[in-house]
Amino acid sequence: MIYFDNASTTKIYDEVADFVCKHSKEQFFNPSGLYAPALEVTRQINDARQSLLKFLNANNHKILFTASATEANNFALRCFLQKNKKILVSQGEHSCVFETANYLISQGFEVEFVKLLNNGTLDLDDLENKLDENVGLVSCIHVSNETGAINDVKSISKLVKQHSPQAIFHCDGVQAFCKIPVNVSDCGIDLYTISSHKIHGPRGVGALVINKNLHPKPLIFGGGQEFGLRSGTENSSAILGFTMAAKKMQENLKSNMAHVQDLKTLLIEQIQSLNPTINGSKNSSPNILSLSFDGVKGEILVHMLEQEQIYVSTGSSCNSKHSGNRVLVAMGKNKQQEAGNLRISFCEFNTKEEVLSFAHSLSECVKKIQGLDIWKK
Amino acid sequence: MEKVILLRFGEIFLKGDNRGFFENMLFTNVQKAIKEFDCKLKKIAGRYAVENYNEQDEQAIIQKLTKVFGLYSLSVARKVKTDIDEIVNLCAKLELTQKTFKVEVRRADKRFPIKSTEFAAICGEKILMTNKNIKVDVHNPETIVNIDIREDGWTYMFSDIILCAGGMPVGTSGKGLLLLSGGIDSPVAGYFMGKRGMSVECLHFHSFPYTSEQAKDKVIRLAKQMQNYIPHLKLHILSFTKVQEEINRNCDRDYMIILMRRIMMRVAEKLCKKIGAGAILTGESLGQVASQTLESITATNSVVTLPVFRPLVGFDKLETIDIAKKIGTYEISIEPYEDCCTVFLPKRPVTKPKIENVLEQEAKLNIDKLVQDCLESEEVVLI
Numbered sequence: 001m002i003y004f005d006n007a008s009t010t011k012i013y014d015e016v017a018d019f020v021c022k023h024s025k026e027q028f029f030n031p032s033g034l035y036a037p038a039l040e041v042t043r044q045i046n047d048a049r050q051s052l053l054k055f056l057n058a059n060n061h062k063i064l065f066t067a068s069a070t071e072a073n074n075f076a077l078r079c080f081l082q083k084n085k086k087i088l089v090s091q092g093e094h095s096c097v098f099e100t101a102n103y104l105i106s107q108g109f110e111v112e113f114v115k116l117l118n119n120g121t122l123d124l125d126d127l128e129n130k131l132d133e134n135v136g137l138v139s140c141i142h143v144s145n146e147t148g149a150i151n152d153v154k155s156i157s158k159l160v161k162q163h164s165p166q167a168i169f170h171c172d173g174v175q176a177f178c179k180i181p182v183n184v185s186d187c188g189i190d191l192y193t194i195s196s197h198k199i200h201g202p203r204g205v206g207a208l209v210i211n212k213n214l215h216p217k218p219l220i221f222g223g224g225q226e227f228g229l230r231s232g233t234e235n236s237s238a239i240l241g242f243t244m245a246a247k248k249m250q251e252n253l254k255s256n257m258a259h260v261q262d263l264k265t266l267l268i269e270q271i272q273s274l275n276p277t278i279n280g281s282k283n284s285s286p287n288i289l290s291l292s293f294d295g296v297k298g299e300i301l302v303h304m305l306e307q308e309q310i311y312v313s314t315g316s317s318c319n320s321k322h323s324g325n326r327v328l329v330a331m332g333k334n335k336q337q338e339a340g341n342l343r344i345s346f347c348e349f350n351t352k353e354e355v356l357s358f359a360h361s362l363s364e365c366v367k368k369i370q371g372l373d374i375w376k377k
Numbered sequence: 378m379e380k381v382i383l384l385r386f387g388e389i390f391l392k393g394d395n396r397g398f399f400e401n402m403l404f405t406n407v408q409k410a411i412k413e414f415d416c417k418l419k420k421i422a423g424r425y426a427v428e429n430y431n432e433q434d435e436q437a438i439i440q441k442l443t444k445v446f447g448l449y450s451l452s453v454a455r456k457v458k459t460d461i462d463e464i465v466n467l468c469a470k471l472e473l474t475q476k477t478f479k480v481e482v483r484r485a486d487k488r489f490p491i492k493s494t495e496f497a498a499i500c501g502e503k504i505l506m507t508n509k510n511i512k513v514d515v516h517n518p519e520t521i522v523n524i525d526i527r528e529d530g531w532t533y534m535f536s537d538i539i540l541c542a543g544g545m546p547v548g549t550s551g552k553g554l555l556l557l558s559g560g561i562d563s564p565v566a567g568y569f570m571g572k573r574g575m576s577v578e579c580l581h582f583h584s585f586p587y588t589s590e591q592a593k594d595k596v597i598r599l600a601k602q603m604q605n606y607i608p609h610l611k612l613h614i615l616s617f618t619k620v621q622e623e624i625n626r627n628c629d630r631d632y633m634i635i636l637m638r639r640i641m642m643r644v645a646e647k648l649c650k651k652i653g654a655g656a657i658l659t660g661e662s663l664g665q666v667a668s669q670t671l672e673s674i675t676a677t678n679s680v681v682t683l684p685v686f687r688p689l690v691g692f693d694k695l696e697t698i699d700i701a702k703k704i705g706t707y708e709i710s711i712e713p714y715e716d717c718c719t720v721f722l723p724k725r726p727v728t729k730p731k732i733e734n735v736l737e738q739e740a741k742l743n744i745d746k747l748v749q750d751c752l753e754s755e756e757v758v759l760i
Contacts (some may be wrong), residue, residue, distance in 0.1 A: 148707050303586030372721075 001309040002354045006198075007145055007175060007288050008313055008344035013200045013245055020202050020241040031234050032223065045256040046102035048243035052207065055250045056177065056192065058184035061209045064226050065239050069174045069195035069206035070096035071219075075230070076170045076191045076208055077101065077139060079216040085136025085166075086110045090122050090151075091330035094172055098326070101139075114140070116330045119281035120149030120290075122156060131163035138169050144193075146315050146343065147280030148288025148328040150180065157188035164308050164347035168214065174198055174206075176370065179287055180257065184209055198240065201245035202345070205238040213236050236248045260346040261286035263355050267344065270359035274366050277337055281327060285346065290315070292333070292340035296369045301342055310358055378455045382427040382438065383525075383533055387543045401679075403447040403546035409608050410441045411614055420474040422485070422528050428456075443539060444605045446572050447546035450687065454535035459486060464496075464524065464532055468503040475519035477512050478504065482524045487696075489526050500524060519629060528701045545574030547607055552576040554649045555658040557612070559596045559714065562660030562689055564603050564706035565697050569688035570658050571607040578652055579603075579610065580616035580645055587721070592714035595601075597758055602705050612692035613648060616754035617641075620747050621721050630723045634668045635730045637721075638677040641746050646681040648755075662692050667726040676730045 003011070012020075031045060037114040050062045066072045077087070077100045089101040092114045101111045112130050115123040122140055131138075138160045145148050153171050161171045170191035176182055177194040184192050196202055210216070214294040222231025249256065264286055268278070271291075279290035292298070298314035303314060315325050328338045344358075384407065389399045400420075407425060408418050416430035416438065429585040430438055435453065442451055457463045463714045468480075480501045482493040491499070501513055504522065525533040557579040567577050593614065600612040617637075624636050645657045661669045668677070678685055689697055701707035727734075 299589065300587050303589055309587060372622065 001348075002358055003313070004310070004312045004344045004346060004350065004354075004358065006347040006350075007148075007343060009197050009199045009203075010347055011349065012197075012202055012241075014246060016201060016241045016245045016248075017360040019244055020039060020237045023237040023240060027236070031236055032225065045234055045239055048239050051243050052194070052246060053209065054182045055246055056173075056182055056194070056209060056361075057186060058189075058192065058209050059183060060212050061192075062212055062227070064208045064210055064229055065234060066206045066208060066230060067204055067232075067235065069172070069193050069198075072193040072195075072206045072208035073097050073139075073170075073172055074100050075216070076193060077104065077137070079219050079229070080168050080170075080191070080214060081217075082166070082168075083135035086132075086134050086193070088114055088127070088130055088135055088138045090113050090114045090116065090140045091204065092116045092120060092146070092149070092151075092327050093139065093141050094145050094174070095326075097139055097141070097172060102112050113297075116286065118332045120144050120147040120279065120284070120327070120331050120350070121281060122151050124152075124155065125157065127156065128159055128163065131159060131167075133164060133166070135160075135167045137196070138164070138167050140169075140171055142171050142173040142182070143180065143285045143288070144280065144327065145175050145288075146325065146341075148175070148284060148345075149280040149282035150176070150285055153189060154187040161188060168211075175285060175288065178253065179285055181253065190214060196242035196245065199242075199245050199249050202238045205235050205242045207242075213296045228376055246298045256348045257286050259348055260350070263346045263350055263352065266352060267355050267359055270356065271362060274353035274363060277340075279331065279333065279347070280339070281343060287345055289346075290328075291344070292337040293342075293343045293366050294340075294370070295336070296340050296366055298341045300338060300369055301362075301365055303359060305358075306375055308361050310361055313345075315341050315343050337347040379428065380430075380432070380435075381454050381456045381533070382430070382435075382442065383454045383535065384425040384427070384442065384541075385449045385451065386424065387447055387541075388545055389447060399447070399546055399549050402548045403589055404443075406447065406546050406548065406608055407442065407445055410445050411438055414438055421531075425531075426454075426456075430651050441605075443541045445546075445550075446542050446544040446574065448541035449543055450540050452523075452535035452538050452540050454533040457532050457534070459489060459526055459532045461491065461531050462624065464534070465500060465503050465615065465655065467534060468500040468522075469507055471504055471507060471522065471580075473504065473508050473511055473520060473522075473536075475511065477514035477518045478520045478522060479513055479515045479518040480504070480522045480524060482526065483524045486528045486530075487525045491529060496524070502674055542572065542606065544572035544705040547571050548576050550574030550576075551656070552578065552652070552654040553656040553658040554645055554652065554654040555579045556645060556660070557581050557596055557599065558660070559592060559599065559705060559710065560660070561694075561701050561710040562662060562665075562697055564599050564660075564710065565686050565700045566658055566660035566686075566702070567603055568700065568706075569706050570686060571603075575656075575658075577603075577607045577610055577658065578654060579612045580648060581612060581614045582641060582644075583614050584617050584621060587621065589714055591712075595709060595712050595714050599706055599709050600758070602709060606704060611652075612758040613652075614758060615644065615648075615751050617751060619750055623742055623747060625721055628738045630721075631727050632730065632735065632738045633721050633723050634726050635673060635676055635735055636742075638668055638673075638743065639680045639735070639739070640747060640751070642677050643744070644751050646683055647748060647752055649683055651752075655683065657681065657683055659685060659687050660689055660697075661687045662694070662697065663691045665694065667728045670728050672729040673727075676732060676735055679732070686736045 028042050031042040073096045105111045115126040116125050157169050168190045171189045172193045174195045178199040190211040196205040218229045220231045276291040325338045414434050417428045419426050482496040482497045484493045520536050553575045557563045604610045
C-alpha cells in the first residue's frame with residue numbers, strides 16, 4: 001500500500017495509539033472529579049495545553065479543546081461575533097469555515113469573501129479593499145488543504161490590524177501545525193485552529209487557540225468544562241495523545257519538512273513528461289502537491305490508482321460529497337483543471353521508493369486515460 | 378377482546394380456479410414481511426389477520442404490511458366472540474373523537490339472530506350513550522364503525538381503513554431482470570413490475586475505475602430499499618469497464634451509448650436464461666434522453682428475443698419522481714455518484730441511429746467475447 005493522502009488524515013503513531021489505549025484503561029477518571037486520580041488527569045490536560053501553546057509560540061493565548069477542528073472553526077466564527085460588524089472570509093477556506101460563513105449570511109450577518117490569486121494564496125489587494133473599521137472578524141486559512149498554498153499570515157494580520165483595529169484575526173492552521181513553523185504571537189493571530197488526526201494523533205480532538213483578551217460566548221452549555229465555553233467531559237486520553245504526537249512532530253519538524261520536500265521535488269521531476277499543471281505556488285507546503293493533467297478526470301485517476309493499493313485524493317475529503325472544487329474555481333482554474341485535480345500529500349513515513357513506484361503507476365494511468373480521449377471530443 | 382390487523386386482498390378476487398395459488402403466495406409474502414415480529418398470521422374467510430402481536434409493534438407491522446403487493450387494505454380491529462352481549466358491550470366502550478358516525482353491520486354469519494340494520498341501530502345507541510358529543514349521520518359520517526360478523530364465530534369491529542400497495546403478490550407473474558442503473562427511473566420500474574406480481578432480480582453494470590465504489594454501494598442500497606416491496610430481490614453486478622474501453626478504442630464515439638446498450642441487452646438476456654427470468658425490465662421513458670427515442674429503443678430491442686417491459690414508457694419525469702419519493706428510492710438515487718453511462722458520454726450522441734450504421738460499428742468489436750467476459754465478471758449480492 002502507498003498512502004499519499006496525509007492531508008486527509010494520517011496514520012496514528014504506534015506509541016501514541018498505545019499510550020491512548022493504556023491511558024483510557026488506567027487513567028479513565030473524569031477530570032472534574034474531586035479525588036486525587038481525577039485531579040491528576042486535570043493536571044495532565046493543563047500540561048498538554050501549555051505544551052501545545054509552546055509549540056505554537058502562542059504567548060498570550062489559552063487553548064480550548066474541541067472534538068474536531070471543524071468544531072473549533074465553527075466556534076471561531078460563531079462565538080466571537082461583534083454586533084453590526086462585518087466578517088471577511090477567504091475564498092480558499094475549508095468547507096467548515098466556508099459553510100459556517102454561509103450560515104451566518106442566512107442569519108443576516110454581513111459576510112464578504114476575499115478573492116484568491118491564481119497561485120492559491122489570498123489576494124492581499126482585495127483584502128485591503130474590503131478591510132475597514134466595520135470589520136469585526138477576518139478568517140483566513142494558513143495552509144490550503146486543497147493546494148498547500150501558504151498564506152503570509154503575518155502580512156495579513158498586519159493589514160487587518162492597520163485597517164480594522166477592532167477586528168479579530170482567525171487562522172485555520174490545520175494543515176500548517178507541525179508541518180511548517182508556526183508563530184502565533186509573532187504573526188499577530190488571535191484565533192488559531194489545530195487538529196490532532198492530521199499530525200499522527202488520535203481522531204476526535206482539535207483545539208482553538210484563543211487570545212486571552214478575547215471573551216467569546218460559549219459554544220456548548222453544560223458542566224462548564226473548557227473555561228465554561230465548551231461543556232462536555234474532556235476527551236483526556238485523546239488530548240494527551242494529540243500533544244504527544246505534536247511533541248514528536250515538533251522535534252522532527254525540520255527533518256520532516258526536508259524529507260517531504262525531497263519527495264515532492266522527486267515526484268515533480270519524475271512526472272515532468274506528463275506535463276502536469278501544478279495548482280498553487282511553487283512555495284506551497286512541502287507535503288502537499290496539487291496537480292491536474294490535461295484531459296484526465298481526477299476521480300478516475302484515484303480509482304485506477306486504488307486498484308494498485310495507492311491512495312490519493314481529488315482534494316479535500318470534506319468536499320467529496322459536493323460536486324466541483326470551489327477553491328480551484330476561485331483560483332481561476334478552468335473546468336478541466338478543476339475536475340482533473342489530484343492531491344498528493346506526504347508524511348514522514350513515505351519513502352523515495354514509494355514515490356518512484358507511484359510516479360510509474362501514475363504515468364501509466366494518465367496515459368491510459370488520455371488514450372481513452374474521454375474529454376476531447 | 379383482542380386487537381388484530383385485518384388484511385384484505387386486492388386483485389386476487391378476480392381470479393378463478395387458481396385463486397388458491399395467488400392466496401398462498403400472498404400468505405407467504407405477508408409472513409416474510411412481518412417475520413421479525415412476534416405475531417401470528419391467520420387465514421380467515423376471504424382475508425388474513427395478524428394476531429397475538431405486541432401493541433408497541435403495531436405501527437411497525439402496519440408499515441411493513443402496506444408495502445406488500447397483493448394486499449388492498451388493512452384495518453386494526455377488535456375481535457370478540459360472536460355474541461350479542463359481547464358485541465354490544467364493546468360498542469359501549471368505544472370512544473370516538475369525531476363529531477358524526479354511523480354503524481355498518483355485515484352479517485356473513487347468517488346464524489346471527491338479529492338483522493344487520495336492526496343490530497346497527499342497537500350498537501349505534503350504545504355508542505351514543507358513551508360518547509355524548511357525537512351524532513349519527515347515515516349519509517356523510519366522519520367515521521364508520523364497521524361490525525363484521527364472520528362465519529368462524531368471531532366478530533371484528535374497526536373504523537379506519539388503511540390502503541396498502543395493491544397489485545398482485547410478488548412471485549405470481551414469473552421473474553424479470555431489471556437493469557438497475559442508480560438513477561431515479563429503474564427502481565420505480567422495478568416497483569411497478571413487482572406490483573404486477575413479478576419476482577425481480579436486478580442487474581447493475583459497474584464501471585470501476587471510471588465509476589466509484591460509492592456508485593456501487595449506492596446501487597446496493599437502492600436494491601435494499603426496493604426489497605421493502607419486492608421480497609427476495611437479488612442483485613447481480615457485472616463489470617462493464619472492458620466493454621466501454623473496447624467501444625471507445627474501436628468505434629465512433631457518437632455511437633457509444635447505443636452500442637453500450639445493445640451489449641447490455643445481450644448480456645441481460647444471457648443472464649435471464651441463467652437465472653430463469655422471462656423478461657428484461659428497464660426504466661426507459663419514451664424520448665427522455667437520446668437513448669430512449671423510438672429509434673434508439675428499436676435498435677436496442679432488436680438484439681434480444683425476450684420481452685422487454687418498460688413500465689415507465691409513458692411517464693413524465695415528475696410522475697416518476699413522485700413514486701420514487703413514495704417508495705424511498707429518490708433520496709438514494711439523487712446522490713451524486715456517476716453511473717457507467719455518464720463517463721464515456723459523447724458530445725453529440727446519435728438520437729436516430731440507423732441499424733446499418735450500428736451494425737457497421739459493431740463489426741469492429743468481438744461482441745460475443747465481450748458479452749461472455751462481462752458475464753464472467755459477475756458478483757452476486759444477496760440483499
